[in-house]
Amino acid sequence: MFNRDRWREIFDTIRKNKLRTFLSGFTVALGIFIFIILFGLGNGLKNTFQEFFLDDASNAIFLYPGRTSIPYKGFKANRRIEFKNDDLEEIKENFAYFLEYLTPRITRSALTSYKNESNNYTTRAVAPGHQFVEKTIIMKGRYLDQLDIKEKKKSAVIGRLVAKDLFKTEDPIGKYINVGATVFKVVGVFQDDGGDNEERNIYIPYTTRQLIEKSNDKVDQIVMTFRKELGHAGALAFEQSVKKYLKEKKAIAPEDPNGIYVQNLTDDLKRSQQFAVVLQLIVSFVGLGTLIAGIIGISNIMVFVVKERTKELGIRKALGATPLSVIQMILQESVFITALSGFLGLFLGIVVLENIGLTLEDYFIKNPFIDLGTALSATLVLIIFGAIAGYIPAKRASSIKPIVALRDE
Secondary structure, three states: OOOHHHHHHHHHHHHHOHHHHHHHHHHHHHHHHHHHHHHHHHHHHHHHHHHHOOOOOOOEEEEEEOEOOOOEOOEOOOOEOOEEHHHHHHHHHHOOOOEEEEEEEEEEEEEEEEOOEEEEEEEEEEOOOHHHHOOOEEEEEOOOOHHHHHOOOOEEEEEHHHHHHHHOOOOOOOOEEEEOOEEEEEEEEEEOOOOOOHHHEEEEEHHHHHHHOOOOOEEOEEEEEEOHHHHHHHHHHHHHHHHHHHHHHOOOOOOOOOOEEEEEHHHHHHHHHHHHHHHHHHHHHHHHHHHHHHHHHHHHHHHHHHHHOHHHHHHHHHOOOOHHHHHHHHHHHHHHHHHHHHHHHHHHHHHHHHHHOHHHHHHOOOOOOOOHHHHHHHHHHHHHHHHHHHHHHHHHHHOOOHHHHHHOO
16 A cells, blocks of 8 residues: 655655665666676677578588598598589489588689679689578579579679679669679579678579689589488488598598598587577676675665664654554665666666677677566566565564664664
8 A cells, every 4th residue: 555654754764865875776776787788798699609600501511622631542641632523413312311402612702893893702603502501592583593503604693782882773683794704694683691791792603613714623612401300410420421421532541630621510500509508607697696796785785774773763663653664664665775776777787788789799799688578587586685685674673672772872
């Protein structure tokens, strides 16, 4: 029930003890504020880890040729390994059950121009399956298809920023661009969640790139995705099987770590997620410590407040105040200060998180945030403990006899 006289007494007490009230509120607000900032920064780090894998399919495996470090089967060490078209065909044939998509990748850089506009862009010579490996989103036109590969067409799919740089507001579909010394027809424009660098790429058929480079059959990398039903353990087994097969074919010693390099995004993602979970636990532990510090701070202040008001409470009891009314008055004051300060700290913490997000990307913290439910729960926990912090000394004070309280110095 609302008691106007009690609220008037609480506000009179606050006005008479501004410093004490400020210190009590500041302790609570600071605890919530630090908790929200730390928790939000932890979420920002998790966002960075997740975005690192956003650019490619999480079930992708990348194979890179290297140089041997161990002599094997009559071959000397330091032999350069090369991937070729027949490697693609044999992987497709021997591991068809496990494969989802398979594509080569040949990366080059070239001066690209259209009319009076030009710039240097990275070209990736790939197969149609690369669209799904890279999570490429077609905005206009189409992606490369099997006919482009078979007929070695001079087709190009350009990134959104390439289109913006070269064509301005003009529709690029069907137009011709010069890539190095070769003219390509733009058949599509794509966007990529991987960021600006990805959207400055140009995709062309890998057979066309091989034709340009003296009709060779070499590829820089082999990229494949496996069926997700395999799971993490199946993915690792599939990776080892393909690696073993290629090592045998290329006459690389089984124990040679440098002949072929493999990047399995499923394994990387799992380790990253485990690290992110540990990181979040650490941040949560620090945040919990901050809340506990706030609880201890408000508890100490409330003990001092009640002791300071011992004589006042004795006079109240001498005039007929019941122990329950004394407890309610102190408890209400404690909850009011704690709640007001807690929600102030919550509001300031959320505002700061929203305004510092973009400034922290250089420190690998992207879009720091805290779920409103988590923030409110932490604030309510502090309010509850603030009430307990006020109740314990109030209960003790309510049991003191008026004559004893009046003698207190």
